[in-house]
Amino acid sequence: MNSKLSIITDDKLPNIHPGEILSEEFLKPMNISAYRLAKAVRIPQTRISDIIHGKRRISADTALRFAAFFGTSTRFWLGLQNAYDVEEEIKKQADELQKIESLNIPESELVQTSQAIPAY
Structure with missing residues (x-):
């Protein structure tokens, strides 16, 4: 496992x-x-225009509506928004995040996600 999380963006x-x-x-x-x-x-049409022009996020409410209209999933729209938001935060905080020391737990000691989170 790497000692640092790789958070440098690929420009x-x-x-x-x-x-x-x-x-x-x-x-x-x-x-x-x-x-x-x-x-x-x-x-409102202004909400659509703001989203198209990158001035507004796609909220859960809007994602539900887009999914119903386009026949996609809500997660599709929220995933696009989340990926965008994370990338923007990485750009803003890259220097600060690089200063954080990794816990360095060996992979053999990590709990598998399926074991750690109960299924509902």
Whole structure:
């Protein structure tokens, strides 16, 4: 196990906001306007526009609505948002995070996730 968590970002790929994915992979190919999406999912058009322009996060509420409309999962939208948020935080805190010393537990002593978390 590495003594430090690797948190240096790979600057080769840009961190893409979920709003750009919404616009480029869903709205444009399907010829759906932000206004039409807003009406269909019953939220203000400004919320859609803010998401598309990277000014607003995709909340759980919005993810539920997008999933219902596009036939995707809620986790898809929340996963996009979470991945974006984590990457942004890594960029902001990389120097600070590199100063944190790892616990250095040997892999053989780690509890497997399936053993540590009860199934519900």
